[in-house]
Amino acid sequence: MLPALLDVLLLHVLRAWFDEQAGENAAGWVAALHDTAVAAALSAVHGDPSRQWTVAELGAVAGLSRAAFARRFTALVGRPPLTYLAWWRLTLAARLLRDSDSPLAVVARKVGYTSEFAFAHAFKRQQGQPPGRFRRSAVGNAVAPTD
Template structure:
């Protein structure tokens, strides 16, 4: 079970949107907060990213170069500019040309050119998966020779499609942008030093916790207990429960309930299944018990949630 893909899939509320941005110095772009997660890929040239807000201390400006990738977990507002001192403006709708998935924006003067792919992934931030919640607010992956070859290849393919759109580009670009998100998060998770990794970065590699997570994700409807999950992990009940909670951020059965409700919500949004089937797939023997549990988690009955999500 690919837990990273499952976690992101549970939060998706739509397809990613993107804009090819070309700036010639002097240029500055002030981007407001968006619902979801933001990203930028530097295809050519250099620029600065200047964070404007966040739940913690505002980070320092980040210098970006060709091939660099930035992921903004909460889509917080920020500035992109050729220099931190350049005034930044919010782009007007009339400045955009073309439409997503290959939108375009050209700004600035007649100086050196910087080309970026900018956009956002539409993720439900109201109930984020704990894997995503534990990510830093800003992830910067500098380009590196021989590092992250899959991510580098995806960036090169995107750059080629955006520079010279051809037949099929409207289908290729969104698929590449979807892949880009997984490559970004895979790179960040895998580059945590084994001894220093914590939280979900450690859980996905842990020989005891990872099999238990895979079991929950593979079959959320199974009658899992702490004992049965501990047996898969090869630990005693108490040792497994402590280890799981320390890495995942909540006890095993709490996470099981969370994932069951997440699975049910996704089925209600995406599949036209009877409520009895949704209840069974979420591990509940009756619609009544399922409805009660779902309303406790989401504040709505399953039927009402489905109507609002449609």
């Protein structure tokens, strides 16, 4: 029962800190998550990263025009919406490559790429190495479980 109580306490402390940071001078993720429009778009992207999102669609989710949404998102998140989407997809892909044995084509589709070649090119640009090599190095660096 003690671990559960510690989890609840940690959650309470984090919520209090998060709320305290959300004042008028809030910046970065705190500000982005407290902005209902940007938070709605982030939730949509995180909920369905493989969808072929457009700025106009994300703006509609946020309840803003395309241009107003793009300005607001970029100001709060620090990168334009589709740049963020690409980063998020490739971050998820790295996790899938590290934690599963799914073929590259399957990983590519799961994160929204229709072409394995486009996925590999984008992945190499972000991670500095092709997905296959990334997977091999991630598996090689994994720590073996101990009994």
